[in-house]
Amino acid sequence: MRITKKERVAWVEGPVNRAADHVSVSYGEADKAVALVAPHARKGFRVQFLLRARHTDARVNRILDEVRRELTFYLLDVVGPDSWPFVQYHCDTPANRRSRVHWRWHPHAAATRPRKKSRALSA
Numbered sequence: 001m002r003i004t005k006k007e008r009v010a011w012v013e014g015p016v017n018r019a020a021d022h023v024s025v026s027y028g029e030a031d032k033a034v035a036l037v038a039p040h041a042r043k044g045f046r047v048q049f050l051l052r053a054r055h056t057d058a059r060v061n062r063i064l065d066e067v068r069r070e071l072t073f074y075l076l077d078v079v080g081p082d083s084w085p086f087v088q089y090h091c092d093t094p095a096n097r098r099s100r101v102h103w104r105w106h107p108h109a110a111a112t113r114p115r116k117k118s119r120a121l122s123a
Contacts, residue, residue: 011037011045011075018106023087025070026102027063033104035067037075039084045075070101 016022016036024033034051053064079086090096091105 011047011071012040014040014046014048016046016048019108021108022106023091024104024106025067026104027067028100034063035071037071037087037103045071045084047071067101070099074103 016038018036020038022036022038025035025037026033034049036048036050038046040046049064049067051060051064053061055061074087074090075083087103088105091103096103
């Protein structure tokens, strides 16, 4: 039962557009992403898990549990609904480098493309 009419911020599972601003989340020493995170059109965040849980694989389930805990902590608990700038900041912090769960910022594809030089008009 909801006590307040205030919309609750959350992260939901769904596809993440890799051409837009997003964060990849990896685990341990591997650079392979286990999840992608992006801001949701409404308040909150969209998370696409790239690693699938299997009942028989305790290691994968442990990794996913730890990733889910970090997602909830950094996306919802630390700052709240406007935490996307903090998420970008967290990608470059010592805490991120020391953790088993690593966040890597991927800016919008258009922002990273080099601009073509315009030709100067000759008189």
